[in-house]
Amino acid sequence: MRSEKEKMLAGELYCPEDEELVKERNSVRNLIFELNHTRPAEKELREEILKQLIVAKGSFHIEVPFNCDYGYNIEVGENFYANYGCIILDVNKVSIGKNVLLAPNVQIYTASHPVDPEERLTGKEFAKPISIGDNTWIGGGTIICPGVRIGNNVTIGAGSVVTKDIPDNSVAVGNPCRVKRMI
Template structure:
């Protein structure tokens, strides 16, 4: 059986991002995030309704505008989630965020990747790897979380970090590339 471009995307295979169905689904998410980003701060109920159309949440959450994502339906957030201003989640693959996760301003979560070989990259093919963020995690401002990364439970990521590899449970990690500096 031949996989659809969406099935290829979600399985981590190379896929065509220009596929008509994927473009339509991204446009749906972009329209919702545009609507969300242009609500008034006191329109909390309207904001929540928009975001509930966008992604899968088990519980309470709060996201400050502006917020942007690719599809929305690939984002799963746990209880008591907070994302500060300027959060970007490129959810070309699954992004699973645990309970009690706090994202400081301008955190960027990228599942999307491109081939390193320039000839292959010019074909327009892309691929993606899932990201998992555990429970009780605080991610400092301006942090970038790269494709395929798993961040454990009870972790603090320092501001400005670039997380390129998995981070174990119960640590403080900082830097570019992000590395563990202390167990907690």
């Protein structure tokens, strides 16, 4: 029988109140609390905490406040930068390429709930992975929904709600986010 964590990572319905998952989230919440309460001069401490949370392929910087669910599902490439107020609900894999910039208050949500009310009332949820390609800039206040793939060399305009995949070399904006032009 598969664990609830295995179901979660496979994108299947799972119970978020599973003992193992609750323990992992609580551990991360403590790290996030420490991170978000560091003083500006405590740069080394912030970096140490972030390295415990996130899988990084090189140098990266995340401004506080920052929030995530598990941390270990977030992988960032070289030269990644997230501005203030970033939220990543990493119930499933979030893969972010190199040279990616997130403006303030970007929200990345892998988590979702069943549409059917009876199924939703069981308390089970599911998640879909998100991928953001290299050399991409996500404008302030953007929301990226579960299962979305954003290509390489993309600019997403501020305030966008990304509900569908965005192709390489494009500028996309709006709610819902749509490609406005190719680069």
